[in-house]
Amino acid sequence: MQQHKPKKIKKRFRNSWITSLVNITLILVLLGMLSFVLINARRLSEYVREQIGLTLVLKDDLKEVEIIRLEKVLSLSNYVKSTRYIDKETAARELSEELGEDFTGFLGQNPLFSSIELKLYAAYTNSDSLKMLEQKFLNYPQVEEVYFQKNLATLINENVRKISLLLLIVSGLLTFIFFGLINNTIRLLIYSQRFIINTMQMVGASKSYIRKPFLKRSLWLGGIGGVLANLILLSGIYFYQTELFGNINTTELQIVAVVVITVFTLGFVISLLSTWLVLNKFLRLKFDELFY
Amino acid sequence: MDRKKVIKLSNASVYQRENLIISAIDIEIFEGEFIYVIGKVGTGKTSLIKTLHAELPLADGKGEVLGFQLESIKDRDIPLLRRKMGVVFQDFRLLSDRNIKANLSFVLEATGWKRKDEIEARVNEVLQVVGMTEKKDKMPHELSGGEQQRIVIARAILNDPEIILADEPTGNLDPETSEEILDLFIRLNKEGKTVLMATHDYAVIAKHPARTLICAAGKLSDSEQNKSMIEFEDLLESNV
Numbered sequence: 451m452q453q454h455k456p457k458k459i460k461k462r463f464r465n466s467w468i469t470s471l472v473n474i475t476l477i478l479v480l481l482g483m484l485s486f487v488l489i490n491a492r493r494l495s496e497y498v499r500e501q502i503g504l505t506l507v508l509k510d511d512l513k514e515v516e517i518i519r520l521e522k523v524l525s526l527s528n529y530v531k532s533t534r535y536i537d538k539e540t541a542a543r544e545l546s547e548e549l550g551e552d553f554t555g556f557l558g559q560n561p562l563f564s565s566i567e568l569k570l571y572a573a574y575t576n577s578d579s580l581k582m583l584e585q586k587f588l589n590y591p592q593v594e595e596v597y598f599q600k601n602l603a604t605l606i607n608e609n610v611r612k613i614s615l616l617l618l619i620v621s622g623l624l625t626f627i628f629f630g631l632i633n634n635t636i637r638l639l640i641y642s643q644r645f646i647i648n649t650m651q652m653v654g655a656s657k658s659y660i661r662k663p664f665l666k667r668s669l670w671l672g673g674i675g676g677v678l679a680n681l682i683l684l685s686g687i688y689f690y691q692t693e694l695f696g697n698i699n700t701t702e703l704q705i706v707a708v709v710v711i712t713v714f715t716l717g718f719v720i721s722l723l724s725t726w727l728v729l730n731k732f733l734r735l736k737f738d739e740l741f742y
Numbered sequence: 743m744d745r746k747k748v749i750k751l752s753n754a755s756v757y758q759r760e761n762l763i764i765s766a767i768d769i770e771i772f773e774g775e776f777i778y779v780i781g782k783v784g785t786g787k788t789s790l791i792k793t794l795h796a797e798l799p800l801a802d803g804k805g806e807v808l809g810f811q812l813e814s815i816k817d818r819d820i821p822l823l824r825r826k827m828g829v830v831f832q833d834f835r836l837l838s839d840r841n842i843k844a845n846l847s848f849v850l851e852a853t854g855w856k857r858k859d860e861i862e863a864r865v866n867e868v869l870q871v872v873g874m875t876e877k878k879d880k881m882p883h884e885l886s887g888g889e890q891q892r893i894v895i896a897r898a899i900l901n902d903p904e905i906i907l908a909d910e911p912t913g914n915l916d917p918e919t920s921e922e923i924l925d926l927f928i929r930l931n932k933e934g935k936t937v938l939m940a941t942h943d944y945a946v947i948a949k950h951p952a953r954t955l956i957c958a959a960g961k962l963s964d965s966e967q968n969k970s971m972i973e974f975e976d977l978l979e980s981n982v
Contacts, residue, residue, distance in 0.1 A: 652824065652835060655848075
């Protein structure tokens with residue numbers, strides 16, 4: 451009977467730490483998902499914007515060598531992501547396939563020009579850059595005409611901007627809420643020991659000595675929470691990888707690494723920071739103030 | 743005889759938050775003295791003791807305890823002051839989350855004791871002084887009031903303090919236990935420690951008369967300066 455009581459207390463005490471650990475883990479999972487969405491949002495917007503293409507219609511009497519030289523110059527520039535040369539014949543074949551009939555036989559000749567299709571890097575796809583690039587390409591002697599869908603570019607840019615802004619506001623708000631939740635969890639843990647903290651001060655323990663075990667425990671809390679949250683996130687990413695990465699063929703591992711590191715760092719930083727702040731508050735309070 | 747002054751308050755006031763409890767206190771306490779602080783409930787006995795161990799700030803006047811200036815003591819020096827005095831709290835204030843042994847070794851570890859065997863030896867030593875050796879594996883809430891009181895006294899003498907401040911140490915104990923606790927303090931006093939004890943247990947004072955400070959009507963009077971009050975019966979009638 452006498453053995454039972456302390457065990458029970460210890461168990462209850464441990465339970466409160468486990469509850470906090472679960473809390474922090476879940477919040478970190480949400481934070482991880484948020485950072486995952488944010489990182490991907492940027493990649494997705496880049497992906498969409500890089501679909502905006504420019505077509506350079508070439509002059510009719512160009513030599514093969516000159517076209518190859520132009521293509522090389524273009525692909526060496528820092529705004530062009532990819533180039534594709536379409537000669538007259540290919541253009542005709544592609545158009546025939548699209549139309550479903552062979553119009554060259556019907557016309558007796560091929561009226562199409564050779565062209566180079568350019569895909570630009572996302573940073574160069576806003577309307578201003580596009581206008582400047584158009585001017586630049588038109589100055590090339592080999593280029594007859596520059597063609598791109600102005601309206602589509604504007605529309606895509608406008609939508610991407612709106613969605614990014616909304617996402618940024620929402621994630622800012624969520625991050626704030628998550629910080630608050632973890633802070634509350636830790637505050638409760640320390641609040642439950644406020645009298646003990648006060649007594650420690652009364653018997654001559656220095657503030658830093660009192661802080662040490664609390665900070666150590668919150669390091670564990672943040673660390674274990676981070677590991678658990680990452681395990682949950684990683685298994686989620688593993689099981690849904692086709693849905694998540696299906697159409698973006700980039701460095702998925704890099705994204706995952708960024709998420710894992712973010713979750714880890716935030717776990718440590720948030721739990722340490724709030725432990726520090728809350729502890730200092732209770733270390734400042736006088737005994738009589740602990741009852742409120 | 744040139745005795746060392748351990749506590750000196752001059753024109754000091756004791757506040758509990760914004761409320762002035764006792765004003766114009768002028769006392770000097772010397773090494774090895776045994777002193778009672780008496781007074782009705784709410785006259786400031788506890789506040790005076792709290793002021794002496796810097797739990798309450800000294801807002802008015804000057805105060806010196808064991809070489810620390812109370813009116814200007816820095817936050818980081820407060821632990822150093824408390825290490826030189828032992829405080830026996832009215833409400834015990836044991837660390838409720840750990841057993842008696844851990845309660846006592848915490849104090850030693852917090853005050854810079856490093857070696858496990860030395861800590862254990864000292865803990866056993868003080869437990870023996872208060873006669874509680876068998877209880878060291880108990881949790882505080884498993885002990886009776888008198889037992890907890892003894893543990894608190896054991897805790898107070900761990901670091902061999904020069905002053906022991908005791909706030910109603912016999913407050914809620916039966917007469918027999920009170921006497922045992924008092925004997926403990928007398929023994930500690932004979933070993934050379936200064937003991938300042940707040941009490942309203944006059945049986946205690948009758949058994950072991952000593953210099954007495956009386957809290958009444960916002961003032962603190964000293965039985966040594968006011969010899970008419972030394973008669974215990976008078977004191978009972980006139981002041982308390």
